[in-house]
Amino acid sequence: MARVLVVGGGVAGLAAARRLALADQEVVLVEAGDRLGGMIQSATLRAPDDATATIDIGAEAFAVRGGAVERLAKELGLGDEIVEPSALGSWAHGAEGPYRMPAGGLTGIPGDPGAEGLAAAIGDEGVAAVRAEAELDPAIGAEADSLAELVRARFGDRVLDRLVAPVVRGVYSLDPDAVDHRVLVPRLAERLREEGSLSGAVAAMRSIAPPGALVRTVRGGMHRLVQALEDECRLLGVEIRLGVRARLEGDRVLLEQAPADHGVRAVRGRAPGVETGPLLLSAPLGECRDAPASDDERFDRILITAESALGHTAPPVSTEVVALLVDAPELDAHPRGTGVLVADADADADAADVEAKALTHASAKWPWLDEAVGDGRHVVRLSYGPTVEGGPARTLDLDDAALRERALRDASTLLGVELRPEQLLDLARQHWCIPQPAARLGRRDELDRVRTAIDARPDVEVCGTWCDGTGLAHVIPAVDAAVARVIAQ
Ligand SMILES: Cc1cc2nc3c(=O)[nH]c(=O)nc-3n(C[C@H](O)[C@H](O)[C@H](O)COP(=O)(O)OP(=O)(O)OC[C@H]3O[C@@H](n4cnc5c(N)ncnc54)[C@H](O)[C@@H]3O)c2cc1C
Known part of the structure; x- marks a missing residue:
């Protein structure tokens, strides 16, 4: 021993x-x-009537690929507690307004020019670029170092800005120019060569994914x-x-x-x-x-x-997660599905209409949480990263009152529903120093x-x-x- x-x-x-x-x-x-x-940590939101909802304020799900996390959960006796998110889809928020993220991609990279919602997200010109990509020489972009370089070389800026950048910024707190695709999506360039196109590579990689949603969680939260x-x-x-x-x-x-x-x-x-x-x-x-x-x-x-x-x-990435419990039956219709990724979060802060980089409508995404919060109440999670210059998360210096105002404003913009201060029942905030x-x-x-x-x-x-x-x-x-x-x- x-x-x-x-x-x-x-x-x-x-x-x-x-x-x-x-x-x-x-x-x-x-x-x-x-x-x-x-x-992986929890936070408890408490309404004035003492009703509580315990949520994840850090990681809230796991990717099913490979199966290792699910195997671990099963070994721990949580097999029956593994649940999928609601199939509501997600949205992005760009300078020209909100749009649905098309299904079937990988890190935002499209795998099928005919995918539902692709034209609405990137326009006919963008779809034409996705179609044309299948005919390009597979060597184009295959030697690129950054994810941005690879996607731009294959599809052009529209796919990069509208589909890939929001995912990479919202999920990994990185700009696509700073992402090594070999680490983020191992073997993507090899698959590009094998399949003859990047969309073909994505389609092939998606086809071996297990059926159902790409992510799951444990009922009650990952904590x-x-x-x-x-x-x-x-x-x-x-x-x-x-x-x-x-x-x-x-x-x-x-x-x-x-x-x-x-x-x-x-x-x-x-x-x-x-x-x-x-x-x-x-x-x-x-x-x-x-x-x-x-x-x-x-x-x-x-x-x-x-x-x-x-x-x-290595210098960590500062991110603040802000969770809101709101009394807002207007959100029962789930106006932005499971949440919204912000397409231009790192653009000039003064010009941008929102400062958050992502919003998760947690009670729309997870049916167990919807049940826990009760009728007409919702949990919304916003995340804030640093400005383009780097440094701490842009909300870190705000006191609670200022944060409440900022978070309500951003949530209203991103959800397309005006949320008034009296609708906010509770707020929790957590600063994360995420390892490089x-x-x-x-x-x-x-x-x-x-x-x-x-x-x-x-x-x-x-x-x-x-x-x-x-x-x-x-x-x-x-x-x-x-x-x-x-x-x-
Ligand atoms: C807001 C947020 C949302 C996320 N969402 C998701 C998600 O939905 N799905 C997903 O899969 N992943 C998500 N992640 C990422 C995921 O949480 C991490 O990849 C994972 O939890 C990392 O686990 P870890 O044990 O490697 O590192 P950590 O969780 O960082 O644990 C390291 C631990 O080591 C301790 N420590 C540090 N230095 C020392 C030392 N010298 N001696 C002793 N102890 C030390 C720290 O205090 C810490 O507790 C998210 C992360 C954040 C911050």
């Missing part, structure tokens, strides 16, 4: 600790924050997956230490007490129980103390799921260097969103692979 230290108590660390414990390893998990779950992982870890004897931060130094690992202000506690407003502050990316090292037991502690292996344990952290996305152009080389350095340490393995990609469908299979390497050592 080996003694393994797992660093980080997000979903990667918890899933790894569970797998290791199941393989009869002795596991200690350290989490620098005061709660587990990392970017239930974290709770189930924590429960099982404790049952299996995993020792969980909160408020403890690990740092590799030479051939030693230092376990330090994390400073009390670890993470960013940015949830304010009336909602109780939402004081989440899970991310450590910028806490001052100077305030740390060595944990007392550190000297006589020995670990045979270390599995790191947080980059900061390596002593450096692995799909950012240039990041792959940085991560290769990290992995090469780690390869020299047979006792250390790494996995997690910071090195494996954004989203559970990237993280969970990578955890399984890393655990297999740890066990094989």
Whole structure:
């Protein structure tokens, strides 16, 4: 039996600790924050009549591709609780107004010129460009580095601006010019060569996707997956230490007490129980103390799921999620389906009519939440990123009153329904410092260097969103692979 230290108590660390414990390893998990779950956290919205709705304020779903997340949920006894979103479709909001996002694409890239809604989204000229793409030489764009370069070379600007950019900005907080398509959609360029066109490649990749929706969640929210992982870890004897931060130094690992202000506690407003502050990316090292037991502690292996344990952290992306509980029967008709991606969120902030980069009509998307909030009430989640110049999320300096006003204005614009201040029953906000996305152009080389350095340490393995990609469908299979390497050592 080996003694393994797992660093980080997000979903990667918890899933790894569970797998290791199941393989009869002795596991200690350290989490620098005061709660587990990392970017999967809940928030409770409370109406003045004390009715509550608990929602996800971080990750709210998982991509079904590969099946690893669903397998994990089933192993945890949540198989019957896996649910699909309502088939309402989603919208985008551009300078010329709202339009439906056509179905059947991949990261917004169209797979079929005849797809329903494509002409409404990109016009006849855009559809003609999608048709013409099938006849282009497959070599065109195949060597492109960025996703923007690839899409522009194949289809032109309209497809890029109206279909791809909103998805990439809204979901991955990146501009398509800064996205390495080889990381975001592995093998896309190879499939382009094999199929003869990018739309053909997308159609082929979509055809092997499992039937049904591309994403699913756990009824009640993804935070239930974290709770189930924590429960099982404790049952299996995993020792969980909160408020403890690990740092590799030479051939030693230092376990330090994390400073009390670890993470960013940015949830304010009336909602109780939402004081989440899970991310450590910028806490001052100077305030740390060595944990007392550190000297006589020995670990045979270390599995790191947080980059900061390596002593450096690429600049994170600041994002604020703002959840609103509103009394608005006008939204019963779900005017923008499951939500809206903003096509020009990073354009000149003064000229743009909304500052949010995306809106999820959460109670329209998830029937279980619709039931939980009751008649005429709705939950809407907005996300705000930095301005084009970078820096913190653009809402971060707003106090609650100003944020309420901004969020109501943006939600009204994006939903096409005027929401008045008296309709707002509660608001929760959460600031996220999202690790530098692995799909950012240039990041792959940085991560290769990290992995090469780690390869020299047979006792250390790494996995997690910071090195494996954004989203559970990237993280969970990578955890399984890393655990297999740890066990094989
Ligand atoms: C707003 C938002 C929405 C999202 N929506 C989705 C979605 O719908 N679907 C999806 O699949 N993905 C989504 N994601 C991404 C998804 O949440 C992440 O990919 C995934 O949860 C990452 O898990 P992780 O364990 O790798 O990292 P994290 O969740 O970041 O966990 C790392 C943990 O390590 C801790 N830590 C850091 N440094 C140290 C240290 N030195 N020592 C000890 N502990 C340390 C941190 O406090 C943290 O708890 C979303 C993310 C955000 C922020």
